[in-house]
Structures are given as structure tokens and as C-alpha cells.
Amino acid sequence: MKKHNFSAGPSILPQEVFEKASQAILDFDNTGLSLIEISHRSKEFVAVYNKAVALVKEILEVPSTHEVLFLQGGASTQFLMSAINLIKNDGGKAAYINTGSWSTKAAKEAKNFGEVIEVASSADTNHNYIPKGYEIPTDVDLVHFTSNNTIFGTQFQAYPETEAPLVADMSSDIFSKPVDVSKFGIIYAGAQKNLGPAGATLVIVKKDILGNTGRAIPSMLDYQVQIKGESMFNTPPVFAIYVSMLNLEYMKAQGGLKVIAKANEEKAAMLYQEIDNNPSFVNHVAKEDRSLMNVVFLLNDTSRDAEFLDACTAAGISNVKGHRSVGGFRASIYNAMPKESVQALINIMKKF
Structure with a gap:
């Protein structure tokens, strides 16, 4: 896997x-x-x-x-x-x-x-x-x-x-x-x-x-x-x-940083779109200040956090648990993160 x-x-x-x-x-x-x-x-x-x-x-x-x-x-x-x-x-x-x-x-x-x-x-x-x-x-x-x-x-x-x-x-x-x-x-x-x-x-x-x-x-x-x-x-x-x-x-x-920046913007847009359109999840960061590198989000029903993490693990998705300061989840989508991995996370989110 x-x-x-x-x-x-x-x-x-x-x-x-x-x-x-x-x-x-x-x-x-x-x-x-x-x-x-x-x-x-x-x-x-x-x-x-x-x-x-x-x-x-x-x-x-x-x-x-x-x-x-x-x-x-x-x-x-x-x-x-x-x-x-x-x-x-x-x-x-x-x-x-x-x-x-x-x-x-x-x-x-x-x-x-x-x-x-x-x-x-x-x-x-x-x-x-x-x-x-x-x-x-x-x-x-x-x-x-x-x-x-x-x-x-x-x-x-x-x-x-x-x-x-x-x-x-x-x-x-x-x-x-x-x-x-x-x-x-x-x-x-x-x-x-x-x-x-x-x-x-x-x-x-x-x-x-x-x-x-x-x-x-x-x-x-x-x-x-x-x-x-x-x-x-x-x-x-x-x-x-x-x-x-x-x-x-x-x-x-x-192709340098302009090409890399475009890819990063596209990956982040995919993930933020899912968060914003999926009623089970929420992001509390001011939209104009959202990071393109570290996407944080929460389940509205926090009692399902463990269930979500288990589903991620089963799909080969690792290290999405949020920092203890904010809880929830964090997806770090640095340069080397491929779109297919972002899509794999989105697919799990859609099931919730």
C-alpha cells in the first residue's frame, strides 16, 4: 500500500x-x-x-x-x-x-x-x-x-x-x-x-x-x-x-519557484474546498491568512476523531493528527506532496 x-x-x-x-x-x-x-x-x-x-x-x-x-x-x-x-x-x-x-x-x-x-x-x-x-x-x-x-x-x-x-x-x-x-x-x-x-x-x-x-x-x-x-x-x-x-x-x-508555487496553490485549494463544502469539517483560520503548507481542520463532531484517524491509517494516510495546541487534524502539504496524496485524504473526508 x-x-x-x-x-x-x-x-x-x-x-x-x-x-x-x-x-x-x-x-x-x-x-x-x-x-x-x-x-x-x-x-x-x-x-x-x-x-x-x-x-x-x-x-x-x-x-x-x-x-x-x-x-x-x-x-x-x-x-x-x-x-x-x-x-x-x-x-x-x-x-x-x-x-x-x-x-x-x-x-x-x-x-x-x-x-x-x-x-x-x-x-x-x-x-x-x-x-x-x-x-x-x-x-x-x-x-x-x-x-x-x-x-x-x-x-x-x-x-x-x-x-x-x-x-x-x-x-x-x-x-x-x-x-x-x-x-x-x-x-x-x-x-x-x-x-x-x-x-x-x-x-x-x-x-x-x-x-x-x-x-x-x-x-x-x-x-x-x-x-x-x-x-x-x-x-x-x-x-x-x-x-x-x-x-x-x-x-x-x-521549472523553479513559479511552477512550484502554482502546484502548491492547487493542492491547497483542493483541500480547503473539501473542508469548506463538507459539513462534517471546519477550519477556523481567517480565509485570507490560510497556510498553503499546513492545513488545519476539525470534525464538528469531535467524538469521531479516533474513527477518522483509523480510517486514514487504513488508507495509508499518516501523520494527520493535529498539534495539541489546536487539536483536530493537520495536513502538511509541502512541495513534495503529490496531488494524489491530497486526493486520498479528501476521499476519506468525503466518507465522513
Whole structure:
């Protein structure tokens, strides 16, 4: 039976990527060595790293003002790394838009380095919308937001406007659509949604915003050190970078982000249409803020939740149970999720 994996992350990747990665584990590039035993300083892996960086720059149209890094520690390390690199040591301030768990955690880390101003929040309705109409102070060192919330199923359709460096956690919607990178000071994303396996963290940083805090920054957390070392200040996550490179090649071959975005819009439209037209289900997210990556929904009769999950399991559908913060169900439909898997879920929903 075909498995339909709707996991919020680590998530599915294209089968072609899995197959190439599997071969590299046994024999990488006809070296007679496994990918995971070669030196990260070898010409073979340096070529992989350089290609991964070049593909990120090409696919996202990264301007020359920005640098691309593959680091470790996930988005959770970037919560503090972005803050320590941008918030001034003396009287520094940072503005945060609170749309759920991840932005809350990011703001918590930033408080270690300066004053944090929450300029907007959707907590009043358990984060089922994206705040609008807020004002951003002009004297802040950064403005931070989470572009897509995996737990609550919301997504920014337009990005905040500010003169301060704009910092975005794009872990769950990076590479799902075109992005104007020039508008951002820092974009960071854990790889394990649309890019690659867990272990690598993509960071795109504008170089001229660095080195202005007046504080001492530990080497591992200093973007300037990491840029100088080309992400190899210490041993990088070799396997995760290689698989990310394979997936970037795959994305390019599909036609790039405009093609990928169209497919994502179509998949989401299919699922939201079923939710809206099926009287047994409901989605409480503001329609204009619905995520194209993480679709959350509830049964009106919650006593049937277990029955629905059992039906999904019988059909080969996995990981659709909702996060404990909202309950119900969640279908994560990242880039590699085929329409046939979305249709398989819809077929089960129709029976309810």
C-alpha cells in the first residue's frame, strides 16, 4: 500500500532525491567511499557545498548583497543568533510579531540581548489569523516574524514593511514560492520541510547589517565568522547539505519557484474546498491568512476523531493528527506532496 505522509516535519522529499541520497551513502561520486565518511574539506564535498549555495542563489534570486550559509542547530539556534548579531549592546531594541509558538520562542531568546517590543499578536484568538494594521517603531534594530505557522495553519501573504532589518523564520514555507530576498536582512529556515533532511539550517544574510552591535559574539554564533569560514568553521552537516543540494537540483528541473508555487496553490485549494463544502469539517483560520503548507481542520463532531484517524491509517494516510495546541487534524502539504496524496485524504473526508 502506498503511504501518504502528511508529517509537519521532518517531511517527505521527492523519491528521486531519496534514491540518489541512498546511493551516495554506499558510494559517493564513484569514490569508493560513503558520503558520510568523506572529509568535509575534500574537493568532492566542497563542490557539493558550492553547488548547493549556487542553487539557492539562483532559485531564490539572491542578490550579491547577501550571503548564503548552511549552519546547524535548527531555527531554534537562529532565534538567538539573529538577535545577538543585530541587537545593539547598549540600549538595543527589537520588534516581534507574535503569530504563535515559534515567534514566541524567538522573542524569548531575543530578550537576552535587548528590549523586545511585541508590535502585534494574534494570541487573542489562539493565533487563527495574521495581525494587520500595526505600527513598527523606527528605532528598532530588527523586525522579526514567522512567515508560516505550522501549528496554527496561518501564513503571511504580504510581508511587513520596515526600514529596520527584516528577519524572517521561513522554516516551513521556504522554496514554496518566489520571495524578494532583497527586502530581508536575514532569512533562516530549518531544512526539514521543503529543503532537505533535519540537520542543516539555511541562512541568507545581508552582509552590511553585520558587525554593528558593539558586543562580543561567540564565534559559532557570529555570522561574519561563518561567512568567512564558508559554513565550515566546524564540521558541517555533510549529509543534510548533500540531500539539500539534490533537492535544489530537483526544484530547478521542475521549472523553479513559479511552477512550484502554482502546484502548491492547487493542492491547497483542493483541500480547503473539501473542508469548506463538507459539513462534517471546519477550519477556523481567517480565509485570507490560510497556510498553503499546513492545513488545519476539525470534525464538528469531535467524538469521531479516533474513527477518522483509523480510517486514514487504513488508507495509508499518516501523520494527520493535529498539534495539541489546536487539536483536530493537520495536513502538511509541502512541495513534495503529490496531488494524489491530497486526493486520498479528501476521499476519506468525503466518507465522513
